[in-house]
Amino acid sequence: MPSSSGRSRSSTANTETGGAFPATFSDQTARRLTSRLGVEVDYQVTPTLQVQPRLAWGRKLSGDDGSLIATTIGLTQTLSPVPEDRNWAEGAVAATWRMRKRAMLSVEFAGRTGDTSEPTASLMVGVFAGL
Numbered sequence: 197m198p199s200s201s202g203r204s205r206s207s208t209a210n211t212e213t214g215g216a217f218p219a220t221f222s223d224q225t226a227r228r229l230t231s232r233l234g235v236e237v238d239y240q241v242t243p244t245l246q247v248q249p250r251l252a253w254g255r256k257l258s259g260d261d262g263s264l265i266a267t268t269i270g271l272t273q274t275l276s277p278v279p280e281d282r283n284w285a286e287g288a289v290a291a292t293w294r295m296r297k298r299a300m301l302s303v304e305f306a307g308r309t310g311d312t313s314e315p316t317a318s319l320m321v322g323v324f325a326g327l
Contacts, residue, residue, distance in 0.1 A: 219268035228259030232286075248290040254308075256282045284310035298326030 212218040234252025241247055263276040288306035295301055302322040308314060 217268045222265035229257045244294040251287045281310035300324040
């Protein structure tokens with residue numbers, strides 16, 4: 197299933213007025229356009245268990261994470277993000293188990309290669325209980 201995604205984020209300046217080392221921070225704006233091309237499969241193992249493996253190839257098309265300027269006790273420093281890979285692979289396996297008519301348990305384990313701003317590995321667990 198092909199897909200693409202974009203992301204934009206910004207933060208407003210912050211000034212600390214108390215403490216031993218009050219600091220000020222500049223606004224930060226980050227824009228990024230990425231694409232992902234991959235495949236996802238839904239497989240019904242049993243009437244109560246469904247598994248969804250997926251694989252994708254990601255590519256950073258444009259953008260950066262911006263930089264942030266911090267000043268404290270008269271010292272100014274520009275904080276820039278670490279350069280990231282332009283290409284990466286990612287994959288995940290998710291499973292949903294219908295325990296009862298109104299109760300489900302979902303688990304997803306995902307991972308990716310390369311240096312990106314996203315986590316290298318993640319585990320997500322969800323429980324649904326209807327009333």
